[in-house]
Amino acid sequence: MKKSLLLLLTFTFLFAASTFWETVIEIEKEFYTSRESRVFALSTETEGNATAAGQSVGETVAPEHPPGKEADDLSSVADEKIRKFNILLSVLKERPYEVNNPNNPFYNPASSEQLRTKLKTRISVNKQYNYDLAVVRDEIALLELDARKHIYGFFIHLADRWTEMSNEELLEFFKKSSQWLRSINVGKYTRLYREAKENDDKISKKIVENYENLRMHYHFFSEFLEYVMSNPSMFRYRSLTSLFKLNEIIDRINSVELFAKINTDLRHINTDMGRLLIFLLIMVVAWGSSYLFYYKLYAFLKRLIEAQKHETDELLLANLNNIRRPLFILVITFGFRLGLEVLFHPAPLPEKLAIFFFAIVVATVAYILILIVDSLFFDYMVKKGELKNKQLRQELINLILSIIKVTVVIIAISILLVRLGVNITGLVASLGIGGLAVALAAQNTLSNFFGLLKIIFDNSFSQGDWIETKDTEGTVVEIGFISTMIRTFDNALITVPNATLANTPLKNWSKRTVGRRIKMHVGVTYGSKREDVMKAIEEIERMLMNHPGIATPKKIDRQLLTSRSRREKKLVSMEDKYGVKTTLLVYLDKFSDSSINILIYCFSKSVIWQEWLDVKQDVLLKIWEILESYNLDFAFPSESLYFDPENIKESFKPFAKTPKIPE
Template sequence: MAIVRAFLLCCLCLLGVVRAESDPDTIDLYLLLKQISQLNQVIARYEKDPIKRSEVPLYSDQKNDLIHTFALRLLNSQEHIGIDIDQNLKQQAHLKQVLLKSSKNNDLYTYVLSTLELKSLEADQQIYDFLEKLRTSLDFFSQEKDVKNLSMVILLKLESAAAKSYVLPPDLDALKLHQLQESLNNYKLKLKTYLEVLHYIQAHPSQVLSKNVLFNIDMHWILDRIAGVINAIFPSSHGLQSAKIFLSLALLLILLTFRKLATALFMKVLDLFVRFSRKDQQVQQKVRDSILAPISTFLLIYSFDISIDILYYPQPAPLKFNMYLGVIYICLLGWLGIALFKAYGAALLASLASKRNGFRREVVNLILKVAYFFIVIIIILAVLKQLGFNISAIIASLGIGGLAVALAVKDLLANFFASVILLLDNSFGQGDWIVCGEVEGTVVEMGLRRTTVRGFDNALLFVPNSELAGKSIRNWNRRKVGRRIKMNIGLTYGSSRENLAKCVLAIRTMLEQHPHIARYADLDASAKRELNAQHDYIMDREHIVSMDDLMGYKSNLFVYVDNFGDSSINILVYCFSKTVVWGEWLAVKENVMLEIMRIVEELGLSFAFPSQSVYLESVPSDLKRSW
């Protein structure tokens, strides 16, 4: 176990060495606490001044940056705590003797002043013990709950101390009373500072743990060595700044160079848990291709994050910068999760659907869509939380205030959610020719409230999305191969049975050999090429939906004697052209009609035209005489 631990630490040090917070001009943590306390004092004074109250947010931001810096440097062993604990304990012992002596002498002023000083020293001792315990208890395998547990103990003690009230003796002179009040204010201000820092650590334990692996890495030593080499080559260069830039670029190149290696290692780890993909090289390759982009992007952003830390060195990066980087990391993690789910989750569900008595195809398809939706919702909530929003309050406000808003703008919300449904369903896109009720034309743009359609009479139609979502939509553009050609060939009743059969056979043969008529063999090969080109379908989708119908492939071909009409014997011709473009389809249809005419003429048959014969059963005698 110790060997594994050491190996993990070495690997993380090689990848994250630059994130160590080694400061050549080390600042005592206690000095940071004093600076935070001074800012609290300024803020309290400015809040009472109407003129300077507008400057309070500026000092509050400075205080938050200092607290953030304190949390980042907390576990760095090179940062001194700044509290001389031995001297602190000696002063406490001395003050306890003073308290005994002043109590015997009824010296109320000395007793109260010594009590406040003793309480202040005890608070410093508790902070010192907390910091020492953090540094000795936490390691690489520590979790956020460990930080919370350690900080909660001292947090309860200090909150208990801050809740106590003190009454100053009123029978003292004004000078002594002022000194006691000032001492009490300083003590309360110190407790307030310590509590703010501890509450921040409770809320952001990850910032304390983020760099705990690299405590003993001397960043200053590394930069000094790089700066020495640069100064030796370029004497006029700025050594430290040049070293920072060089180290940032070097790490950027290293991380991007090893992105494929990182992807391969990630795949090895996944294969340990996902057994069914171990022998399926095609699934593995597609998964590797899908996760290469998010991992490469992560390494790029991570190297950029490291570069910023180096350039800001020895100071930490701004708090807002880290917040926005956290948003990017959450989005990248969601991207990686979706890619993995599409690969492994969809492949697993497809294998279940292909088994006998397995899931229905519709159910599997619905599971995939619902899973993608929930992944996106989780990502959005995580991003909002990273940005500082109260997720519980947002959900509660949506439940209470959302009802009134929904009633007021129900039509607007109906159109909005209809647009979401249309986007998720992917019923049509920009440039598609659609028919929905009385609306027919080309989709120009689909907005959140309405969809713009250009009619074939060149009129611009604005259709509410709720109307499109509530009606059936015919999308003529969702056809890859196959536009229907249907006609009835009427031949005269004088045609013989043998010639009719020859005509049907000749027309069917002509269509089967026609270069522009869709055939099953051509469509099968075309469908496979289309499947290989679809990056989103990274598993065998034919177990879930009919791919020919989904992508729009039609190759049916029928030529039969259909019925005996009033004035003709009708032959049904039903086939599909390869092209779906209207102009090309008209040309193919014209050619087919001319070929049919040629066949009919060669067989000596004739096209029938509408006619009607009238038979008289009896004729009046006067009419017969006139004949």
């Protein structure tokens, strides 16, 4: 199972995107909450006259901007409003399920009806007791609730029907909403609102709050209606059928006399010959195109690749073979979607079918991106040595690739969830709340992941290194997210948690550039002459200094270490950091029980085991030859028995007496 990727940065906004109704609330708060400071800057007579004449405030009162506001500032505010209105329209057209959501923060039908009943009851009771301020408070609240209800119904109707309505029907719908807006009589509450602002009691504060909310909804909806009425072309339905002008072809087919007669019978199943023939044609074209993609185009590209006879031919063919199946699925999916849209014409494709095809496309594109990352990036750039940074560690590449592929899966799932109407913002917030519980439940997993980061950034070991711990020794096969696989020298595979390796002392035998130790004691017999032993020691030292496989200071590239030191700019020993050992020692070391020991301590230039064994063997043979040339014998553990003749004679006297001869 492949993991995942997605480098389409344009989709990253989905994680923080607001829903439709949250966007409405944001627009109202950003542009319409301070309306009273501008609206009431007009003369009080304007609203009063409008009210007296039976007109709404919206007909006569036009908002003014504060004096001194620069023209370019006014223009930027207008441009920002238009941008936000366009965002609303885009969400309404592309994600209508967000609009038709009763559980929204703007207007909830169930709870709002309960509130409406409560307000009407309170108004009736307060009128009986002549609580005029309380009556005004609840009347404004009821009017504000009606405004939200109408705006809610307006957007739901528009989201459900805009693909079916003509420009004339849309304009008629907008005009009806505009007439309702003009019927709102807010002016009669203006004086009470101003008086309430001067008071500090709870009822007055509530009157101010309800009135300002009503004015906010009023002016937002007024300007939005004005915008859409002046731009009805924004609601032109651009389906695939209309995009490819298939609707015109359908009408021409249905205009044929023979097909027109057949359509009289087909109307009972809500279809016609034009749509059926176009559907069949699209299916044939889709299957034909997929066949060309899957077989013919693949065979053609295969011949071109094989003709080049390049070392990457096999890799390219494998990649091409992996990608052609998802491309086949994409072509078939597009064909079916277009064909079904033709069958449902002029109505739009049902939402469930649209989501189904959308899910197939998202999954297929994500899979193709994963294949591209896995095959082209990893195999070609890494295995073929095309990376500019030759020292880039394999486990770091694996980590980056895994993160990229997991990111693709997460983003693909997020895109699908948004298409299904899931509020990603709420989901992310809930994940943040449950993050503590997840962290507590996955302590070991998290510690192993951070152990991986410690291993990588400390550069403790890499894939292919020979490491040794208290319990494990072997070659590192792979450093994963949770654990590291180690192949022991008896060919067993061990899995060790990353946290264990990150927090335990370990030996890394592969972190050696020059120098693998050769240490031994050569023993010669005690009967050797002192002069011969010293000459042999000098000869062995000369042999090691001149041996091509033994590391000495003269044979090391100091320029390489100096350049590394300048590049890294750290006050550390480059010999110790990169593992460069050139020590060479040959000394008379010890008078042991059975031999005179000569210490030989040096390092081979190569750190590879087999090459080290070759060098060590050659050194041993040359030492043997040198000892023979100076008549020195190898000593070995032995015991000597010394006999004292006098002691033996006395010891055997009792047994040496002359025997008595019998008479």
